[in-house]
Amino acid sequence: MLDIKNIYKTFNPGTVNEKTALRGVSLHLDDGDFVTVIGGNGAGKSTLLNAIAGTWLVDEGTISIGGVDVTKLPEHKRAKYIGRVFQDPMMGTAATMQIEENLALAARRGKARTLRKGITRDERDKYREYLKILDLGLEDRLTAKVGLLSGGQRQALTLLMATLQRPNLLLLDEHTAALDPKTAAKVLDATELVVQRDNLTTLMITHNMKDAIAHGNRLIMMYEGNIVLDISGEEKKKLTVEDLLAKFGQATGSDEADDKLLLG
């Protein structure tokens, strides 16, 4: 489903702020893979997701989604294939627009925006049903402005928007990091539910090693712009936090892992 070959990205090249964030990353995801991504600050996790989403173009290498080469496509054209939830709850929704308007925008992801009605009556009924999955009472507040919702509600709504039209690839960038533990667990449950229901190919960044182990069928760890660990299948199921730390030390030859990873 996702094929990344040898991508590089350097920010601010030729300046004192030069930073090479991706150093020849290659990654292949099969259809239905749910991959969790961990790594310390500056390891390149978010950069990898942004590279896939097309926030900017990569310096080298190729990215293809479902067989389509998207390496040179701008962000809005890749959106056809990708559903995204950001770390910042403010980023994924339009605060000054209504819940149903946000959903209607998401329902048209990747389609031409015409002069037809922005939202139809049938859609409203459909959205009301969808919102019930979240169990947050949003189904009764279709016309409320999204700005009135809590961070957790906004993230849950963004998740719903990202999957309203089945995406070829779902990108979750620490989407529970800004939430309190209880809300985070609720959003994570909703994520698991939607991913399983639609059998979505998913990349989920998390800073929580336990979550990374508990969710998905595969786990990758990034370090200094590269993937240093890739664990799947039976090995992933039996994985513990201690294992992970030990493996990280072996893979990178560094024992600074503990702090960086746990605090990251």
Next chain:
Amino acid sequence: MNFLQSFVNSMPNAVGQGLIWGVMAIGVYITYKILDIADLTVDGSLTTGGAVCAVLITMGWNPWLALLMAVLSGMLAGLVTGMLHTACGIPAILAGILTQLALYSLNLRIMAIGDDAATKATLALSPDRNDLLLSSRYIRELGLNNPLLLLAVVMVVVIGLLYWFFGTEMGSALRATGANDNMARAQGINTNMTKVLGLVVSNGLVAMSGALLAQYSGSNTIDMGRGAIVIGLAAVIIGEVLLDKVFTNFALKLLSCVIGAIIYYIVITLVLRLGLESTDLKLLTALVVAIFLSVPYWKGKYFSKPVKRGGSVNA
């Protein structure tokens, strides 16, 4: 008594001016409020609209057709600003200033079309010689030629069209771009295109306002649009401050810009009667806008509860 009488006498004119500038204020609302862009093109495109309309009318064109051409000329100006901003990466405010400056030269040329002179700074129109849609001469007459009647119809059509447009898929995409362009792109909206579209629509309205103003006041002058953006902002802000809580429907939000413009002109008429020179008005307008823009900032800074921020430092 004399003062009051003359003030009341000048009311219809204030309303007429307010309605015309209300069209302009709606244009400003689209860029400033919906797209979150301060577009300074309008100082130029208002005059361009007036110039194109006035020239075509003096050449004997049908006034409705002349009005349409004026709108198209404004849209073209908006397109230029939009391309400078999106395709060339120039900050929106500077892109608008560049177009506005270029339009100053162009407007002088446009007004001289069909004349021996190379450039012209004033173009007179008169209901006696020209076929006009409206004229301030008939502002106190009870008849079909009263400009308030036409302006009211224009207003209903403009607000109706915009209400429909911003409810469509394309219009919603435009609103989403202004509300959160990150989200818009993630939903597959070409935000460069929607920004250009917004600037095109906005400047089309501004040029329409200029075309109406030139006919109404009986002349188009090169300085007509100077400071127009501030007047437009004043109307938008006055409308918002007074009616934001009452008018929640989008069509009513647009109407509140028009009401803001009318109130602005009533106040202007009042201070002129009180003895202020008309040349003092720009100072007064700037002060009003500055104060109204500062109030929400001060409110947010000194009278709000701290916002709780969560989450890890970096991803």
